Amino acid sequence: xxxxxxxxxxxxxLPLFRRASWSPPExxxxxxxxxxxxxxxxxNRIGHQYDLSIQKQAGINRYVLxxxxxxxxxxxxxxxxxxxSNLVLQDDAHVSVVYx
Numbered sequence: 001x002x003x004x005x006x007x008x009x010x011x012x013x014l015p016l017f018r019r020a021s022w023s024p025p026e027x028x029x030x031x032x033x034x035x036x037x038x039x040x041x042x043x044n045r046i047g048h049q050y051d052l053s054i055q056k057q058a059g060i061n062r063y064v065l066x067x068x069x070x071x072x073x074x075x076x077x078x079x080x081x082x083x084x085s086n087l088v089l090q091d092d093a094h095v096s097v098v099y100x
Contacts (some may be wrong), residue, residue, distance in 0.1 A: 001031070008028060032041070043096070046078055046079075046098055046100070047078055047098055047099055047100035048075075048098070048099055048100070049096065049097065049098045050069070050097045051094065051095070051096050052067075052094070052095040052096075053092065053093075053094055053095075054087070054093040054094075054095065055092050056060040056090070056091055056092050056093070061090065062088055062089065062090045063088075063089055064087065064088055064089075065082065065087045065089055065093055065095075066084075066085045066086060066087070067082060067083045067084065067087075067095050067098050068083065068084075068085075069083055069098055071097075071099050072099075075099045075100065076099060076100050077097070077098075077099050078098040078099055078100055079096070080095070080097050080098075081094065081095060081096040081097075082094060082095045082096070083095060083097060
């Protein structure tokens, strides 16, 4: 479970996590999740895939997403979507990593 988060529920064999952060209007705040995903990776026709959905909260015009992924030893990255630092987003986001 991500540090500081609470487990919300299990949906279709996938865990959902939440963590709240309050910021007054016209100010900024941040939420950080650090976790391992050994049971959330699934096989596809290319290799192994991990998907993460991030839901933009109402009232937020834009937000900065910083995502990093550490692959298992010996793995090779095939594709990464929305992985990196300081990605400025205005809508929900989908993070995806495919590796062999």
